Amino acid sequence: MTTQATDGYNLLPFRFARLSGGRAILTNMAGQHLVADRADVDRLANHQIGASQPLYKELKAHHFLYDQASDVALEMLAAEVRTRLAAVKEFTGLHMFVVTLRCDSKCVYCHASHAGHHDGGRDMDANVCEHAVAAMLKTPNPSVKVEFQGGEPLLNFEAIKHIVAETEAKRGDKDVDYIVTTNLYNLTDEHLQFIADHDVGVSTSLDGPADLHNANRPRGAGDAHAKAVRGIEACRDTVGPRGVSALMTTTRQSLSSIPSSFAP
Ligand code: SF4
Numbered sequence: 001m002t003t004q005a006t007d008g009y010n011l012l013p014f015r016f017a018r019l020s021g022g023r024a025i026l027t028n029m030a031g032q033h034l035v036a037d038r039a040d041v042d043r044l045a046n047h048q049i050g051a052s053q054p055l056y057k058e059l060k061a062h063h064f065l066y067d068q069a070s071d072v073a074l075e076m077l078a079a080e081v082r083t084r085l086a087a088v089k090e091f092t093g094l095h096m097f098v099v100t101l102r103c104d105s106k107c108v109y110c111h112a113s114h115a116g117h118h119d120g121g122r123d124m125d126a127n128v129c130e131h132a133v134a135a136m137l138k139t140p141n142p143s144v145k146v147e148f149q150g151g152e153p154l155l156n157f158e159a160i161k162h163i164v165a166e167t168e169a170k171r172g173d174k175d176v177d178y179i180v181t182t183n184l185y186n187l188t189d190e191h192l193q194f195i196a197d198h199d200v201g202v203s204t205s206l207d208g209p210a211d212l213h214n215a216n217r218p219r220g221a222g223d224a225h226a227k228a229v230r231g232i233e234a235c236r237d238t239v240g241p242r243g244v245s246a247l248m249t250t251t252r253q254s255l256s257s258i259p260s261s262f263a264p
Pocket residue numbers: 103104105106107109110111112114150151152183217
């Protein structure tokens with residue numbers, strides 16, 4: 001509710017809702033609230049609250065009205081609103097794009113609802129990519145991070161390329177970082193070139209030595225560890241050691257693989 005003053009005091013913007021028992025709750029953009037009789041809300045709106053009444057002082061203190069003696073009220077209200085909404089400036093910086101649900105691995109701890117390598121209907125198409133980028137760029141945050149997830153995101157490389165192209169064309173003056181979370185099993189020279197050209201960070205998994213990694217992250221050919229290590233080395237060669245990071249997921253089997261020199 002916003003109202004211009006006719007005399008005595010000005011109303012500041014507020015909302016209200018009816019409560020039981022003839023009461024109402026008033027709220028405003030400064031995050032203040034006040035519960036009052038509905039009759040008093042009507043009197044407030046009709047500029048019938050006298051300056052000597054306790055309710056007047058309460059309404060004034062909570063930024064529901066201001067008068068000539070409180071010409072700083074608007075600045076105070078603005079300051080409170082600025083403080084309350086400060087977090088919005090940093091709003092939603094990380095945006096995850098699950099470009100496919102398909103994956104060629106069967107990790108024992110996978111929590112993604114992944115589908116088979118060649119399953120159909122599990123990929124983001126160009127239209128969905130464009131809508132997702134448009135939604136992301138609506139964030140007021142001047143810096144965004146685009147993280148490609150899956151499934152195994154490199155299985156839908158076309159979507160990654162399209163999202164990056166859309167983002168670059170429409171990002172305006174936003175800072176944008178890209179990162180792909182990948183098992184690296186399908187890494188190609190084309191992927192590497194794209195990663196280098198667009199400064200895409202690489203996040204992968206390496207659970208330990210071959211027997212442990214292959215047990216945690218099995219794939220048909222039994223070469224998961226070899227492919228992960230080869231992929232990490234290729235990324236390091238292409239974009240430098242800072243361009244790729246590898247996480248270890250700890251499982252029960254990991255604990256039994258701790259070298260005796262580290263065991264308690
Ligand atoms: S690589 Fe990722 S998506 Fe695929 S099975 Fe492993 S944890 Fe799940």
